[in-house]
Amino acid sequence: MSVDLDKYFARIGWGGERGPTLGTLRGLQHAHVLGIPFENLDVVVGAVPSLELADLEAKLVLGSRGGYCFEHNTLFADVLEQLGFGVTRLTGRVRVGARPGEVRPRTHLVLAVRVPGSDGVPHLVDVGFGSPDALLEPLPMIPGVVREGRGRRHRLVVEEPDGPAPVRVLQAWSGGGWLDLVAFTLAPTLAIDIKVANWYVATHPRSPFRRLFVQRTLPAGHLLLDGATLTRTAADGTATVEELGGDAEIAALLEAEFGIAPPPGTRAAR
Known part of the structure; x- marks a missing residue:
């Protein structure tokens, strides 16, 4: 197809x-x-x-x-x-x-x-x-x-x-x-x-993708979620970093800012 x-x-x-x-x-x-x-x-x-x-x-x-x-x-x-x-x-x-x-x-x-x-x-x-x-x-x-x-x-x-x-x-x-x-x-x-x-x-046990790794390119910046660490990068290259509190906060962020409906079992790391 x-x-x-x-x-x-x-x-x-x-x-x-x-x-x-x-x-x-x-x-x-x-x-x-x-x-x-x-x-x-x-x-x-x-x-x-x-x-x-x-x-x-x-x-x-x-x-x-x-x-x-x-x-x-x-x-x-x-x-x-x-x-x-x-x-x-x-x-x-x-x-x-x-x-x-x-x-x-x-x-x-x-x-x-x-x-x-x-x-x-x-x-x-x-x-x-x-x-x-x-x-x-x-x-x-x-x-x-x-x-x-x-x-x-x-x-x-x-x-x-x-x-x-x-x-x-x-x-x-x-x-x-x-x-x-x-x-x-x-x-x-x-x-x-x-x-x-x-x-x-x-x-593979050592694959970097066995931890949560999500990114979204925006018209005026970039979002990166690496494990429980969220980095927001503006168009001029300046970045802000914050640590998320837990799996519930991560799931809410994925839906609200990345447009992703996470599957059951989603968490920061395996």
């Missing part, structure tokens, strides 16, 4: 064009990031999120829920393909918070999207990073070119350019310098490998 486009567009508040143009891609990516929150509540209550399109539609489109990278970008890839875009699924290694020299597994899904009739340069698209430094618009996959969009600045750099599989690193301008977000190659990832990575992230 495929996702019902009318229902999806209603969910993200999109009333614009549906042709496979760069303008459509830009608008849809921004609307999706603002319209559907990033969350890992299924993992917190002991479940592995389904990547079947019917389940993603029921959860992210029709339900008051969000998801993490595998869910968001699987859903978005189907929408883009229905509209006529060319989509290649890529897996990458998240570098935010990594120690120097640490090599993490490929546990993040991104998309390389081609716009029909364009100059042939694919665009990096990611609606499932869930960070105040994440992409809000497509990034042309041209190394070294800095792109500013929706108040954020990004670029791609290439590591090991002469190797058999050059590594591309998405960077964001943050705190006065370039911050590595995710590293990936252009080798397409098969659906079965995405399912394995999804299972690993949801079940």
